[in-house]
Amino acid sequence: MxxxxxxxxxxxxxxxxxxxxxxxxxxxxxxxxxxxxxxxxxxxxxxxxxxxxxxxxxxxxxxxxxxxxxxxxxxxxxxxxxxxxxxxxxxxxxxxxxxxxxxxxxxxxxxxxxxxxxxxxxxxxxxxxxxxxxxxxxxxxxxxxxxxxxxxxxxxxxxxxxxxxxxxxxxxxxxxxMNPLLRNLWMAIHPPLLFLGYAAFTLPFSAAIAGLALKDNRWSELATGWMRVSWLFLTLGIGFGAFWAYEVLGWGAWYWTWDPVETSSLIPWLTATAYLHAKLRVRQGEYGFMLPMLALVSFILVIFSTFVTRSGLWVSVHSWQDFTTEGMIIAFFLLVLTGSSTVLLARKYFGEE
Structure with a gap:
C-alpha cells in the first residue's frame, strides 16, 4: 500500500x-x-x-x-x-x-x-x-x-x-x-525561508477577511505578529536568494535582476513593510482602511507569485512548467481571493464615508 x-x-x-x-x-x-x-x-x-x-x-x-x-x-x-x-x-x-x-x-x-x-x-x-x-x-x-x-x-x-x-x-x-543549478548550499536555506514567509501571510489575510466581514477591529491583533514573521522570513529568503543568484547565475555582477518570479516575491515584501509602518499609525486613528487592504493585498500577491512560478506564462529561471490544471486552479483561487477582498474593502470604504 x-x-x-x-x-x-x-x-x-x-x-x-x-x-x-x-x-x-x-x-x-x-x-x-x-x-x-x-x-x-x-x-x-x-x-x-x-x-x-x-x-x-x-x-x-x-x-x-x-x-x-x-x-x-x-x-x-x-x-x-x-x-x-x-x-x-x-x-x-x-x-x-x-x-x-x-x-x-x-x-x-x-x-x-x-x-x-x-x-x-x-x-x-x-x-x-x-x-x-x-x-x-x-x-x-x-x-x-x-x-x-x-x-x-x-x-x-x-x-x-x-x-x-x-x-x-x-x-x-x-x-x-537534482537540477545542477540547484546543487548549492543556498538550496537548503533560500526556498524554505520563502515558503515560511508565504505561509505566514495566510493568517493576516484570514484575520483581515474576518475583521472586515464582522466589522471587528481586533483582527489586527491576530494579524500583526504573523505579518512580522512573514516580513522576517521573506527578507531572509530574498536576501539569501540574491546571494545564490550572484554566485551561480552571475547576473552581470549584480545580486538582483528583474526576473519575473524574483520580482513577484519582492512586491509582497514591500506591502508587508508598508503594513508594519501603517500599523504604527493606526492607534492615532490613521490608515483604518489601508491596514486591512495591505494585509489582503500581501497574500494575494503571494498567490500571484505562485501563479507566475507555476503557470509557465512568464519566462523565468524559477518557473517550472507550462500552463496546466494546477495553474488554472491557482488562477481561479486568485480570482476568488481578489473578488472577495474587493467586495469587503468596498463595503468598508463606502461604509466609512
Missing amino acids: NTGMGLIWIAGASGLLAFLTSLFSVIRQDRKFMVLSEKLELAGGAGIVIAIFLLVYHLLGVDTEYSYVFQHSSTDLAWHYRFSALWAGQEGSFLIWTGFIFIMLAITRFTGTGKILRETNLFALMRSVSLFVASVFLLLLALKNPFSMYYLTGAGIPEVTNWNLFAEPFVVSYGQG
Whole structure:
C-alpha cells in the first residue's frame, strides 16, 4: 500500500471537512461543529506533517518507485541535497507550504492573542478562511501527489499513478537527481525561508477577511505578529536568494535582476513593510482602511507569485512548467481571493464615508 498517497488523501478529506464544519459552526453558532472541526484540523495537519517526514525518508533512501523521488533525488547526491529535494519540485513545495499553514494555525490557536480570542466569532471566521486556503493547497496536492508511484501496466509499460493506493510499485534503477543549478548550499536555506514567509501571510489575510466581514477591529491583533514573521522570513529568503543568484547565475555582477518570479516575491515584501509602518499609525486613528487592504493585498500577491512560478506564462529561471490544471486552479483561487477582498474593502470604504 502507498502510505504516503493515503496520507495525502486523508489529510485532504480532513482539511476540507474541517473547513466546512468550521464555516457551519460560524453560521449556526454551534460549538459542537467547532469542536469537530478542530479535531479534523488536527487530523489533517498530522497527516501532512507525517507525509513530509515520509517523503524525506524516501528522498534520502532514493526510493525511485516514487515519481517525485526519481525526478529530484539520486544516489550520487550528498544527503543535504537529497533532503533539499523536498522543495525542489512543485509537489514537495506545496507539501511543506501546507504543513506550515497547519502548524501556524495551531500555534495561533494555543498562544498569544489567538488563545485569548479563541472563543470569539472573529477567531472562528479567521480559522475558517485559513482552512479554506489550506484546502486549496490540499486539492493541488491531490492532483499532483508527491507520492505518485510508477507501476507496470498490463502491457508491461511503466506508468505513473497518483490515485491507486495498491498499485504494485515498479522500481526505476536510478534517479535523475537534482537540477545542477540547484546543487548549492543556498538550496537548503533560500526556498524554505520563502515558503515560511508565504505561509505566514495566510493568517493576516484570514484575520483581515474576518475583521472586515464582522466589522471587528481586533483582527489586527491576530494579524500583526504573523505579518512580522512573514516580513522576517521573506527578507531572509530574498536576501539569501540574491546571494545564490550572484554566485551561480552571475547576473552581470549584480545580486538582483528583474526576473519575473524574483520580482513577484519582492512586491509582497514591500506591502508587508508598508503594513508594519501603517500599523504604527493606526492607534492615532490613521490608515483604518489601508491596514486591512495591505494585509489582503500581501497574500494575494503571494498567490500571484505562485501563479507566475507555476503557470509557465512568464519566462523565468524559477518557473517550472507550462500552463496546466494546477495553474488554472491557482488562477481561479486568485480570482476568488481578489473578488472577495474587493467586495469587503468596498463595503468598508463606502461604509466609512
